[in-house]
Amino acid sequence: MIKAGIIGATGYAGGELVRLLQGHKNVEIKWYGSRSYIDKKYYEVYQNMFEIVEDTCLDDNMEALAEQVDVIFTATPQGLCASMVNEEILSKVKIIDLSADFRIKDVSVYEEWYKIHHPSPQFIDEAVYGLCEINREKVKQARLVANPGCYTTCSILTCYPMVKEGLIDPNTLIIDAKSGTSGAGRGAKLDNLFCEVNENMKAYGVANHRHTPEIEEQLGYAAGQEIRLNFTPHLVPMNRGILATAYGNLTKEVTHEEVKAVYDKYYKQEKFVRVLDKDVYPQTKWVEGSNYVDVNFKIDPRTNRIIMMGAIDNLVKGAAGQAVQNMNLMFGEAETEGLNLVPMFP
Known part of the structure; x- marks a missing residue:
């Protein structure tokens, strides 16, 4: 034990x-x-x-x-x-x-x-950055793991294949993310009171949210260069969940099948990353209570951009579930042990 x-x-x-x-x-x-x-x-x-x-x-x-x-x-x-x-x-x-x-x-x-x-x-x-899908072998040898942030987990995994393969210019990335209120923690704060959050939606940390350098650093490793991007988080009136929508300029003309093959290259063998079917876009409800990350994309040839989308439960894959996944790797357990959680619906 x-x-x-x-x-x-x-x-x-x-x-x-x-x-x-x-x-x-x-x-x-x-x-x-x-x-x-x-x-x-x-x-x-x-x-x-x-x-x-x-x-x-x-x-x-x-x-x-x-x-x-x-x-x-x-x-x-x-x-x-x-x-x-x-x-x-x-x-x-x-x-x-x-x-x-x-x-x-x-x-x-x-x-x-x-x-x-x-x-x-x-x-x-x-310290090893504990995003298992990217740093699995390093995590296995670690004695100190830095568990990634919730926004960063969702944003990085959503964009990683396209950045890693050089199919987008990473300096054109704009990431727009929405989170449930549990992401702000359990402490009493005026901004998190029911009357402040209910029937409301707001951006915060605009141009200065502290997850920005974490996303830039990790995607910079994938790109092989330092990058600068825009990250804007929003608070939405739900308990848990994150939806990230990212936009980037394509570096060449690609088809849906070519991009799907790139996502499958990195995620087809990953238990907890699900690349959705064509024209099916991630929803937080589909991952709630689970360690799954749902991702998908849409090519916009009119603007030569790609829109990449991802959804996680911020308290599971965005925090505790990812920590358990890291622990399993560090101690030679099956990576999925304790994490075979079917998402809750509704």
Whole structure:
């Protein structure tokens, strides 16, 4: 059995981790860390866990936790994992960090976009960007995985085949994405109140959303060059889900069949990426509660552009599900273990 500990177990991503790991046949959760609910029964925080999880919430002592478990998930705000991790801890335990602390390789870019000092930059180069469909072999060898962001997972996987094959000019990319409110976390915020969100839709982080450099960096690796793109997120009145629509200029004339072959080249063998049939476009409802990514595209010969679309559940493939997928690879488990979730509908 893999012994797991979660720091940040009572946030939305942490709660989803608990739900998924309860269904994993080879994992035992030993530590439910939550600074906000120390000594409170976990099911008292999430009543859906009544008579399922009887454990009490503990603090976020990573050093003590490293003595008891094989893997630590940190579903915490930016800066917390980086402030706690050290070489002694990494010599004892594997860490999967759901924050952005180790996603961006240039520490100055991280500090510019996140407006905080990075306390442990010595581990940035070692950390593996945990997008399994692209970095699977590196994840298998890792002791520190940077779990990708939700917007970034959807955006990168939607565009990756076209960028990798050089079929679009990556500097012309415009990514327009919509997310449910759970992406903003469980903390009380005025902008997330029901009356503020319901019957409303808005753009935010326009031209400065902090997932932008993460998308640019990873697609830049695919393109083999530095790229600059526009990324605009929107908040929509639903609980979970992300829909990304990306636009890019084609570098040559292509047919639907040629582009479909490119997507199949990268994703046909991928369990969790589904390339939809022609003229069927992704919807968040089709992936809700699952680890699937649905993608498709439409060529617009009139403008010489391609429109690429992707949908994920932001709390599963965009957070906890991807973390479990990474854990499975790191410990030699079947990659799909605990993640064979049929999307919920309606």
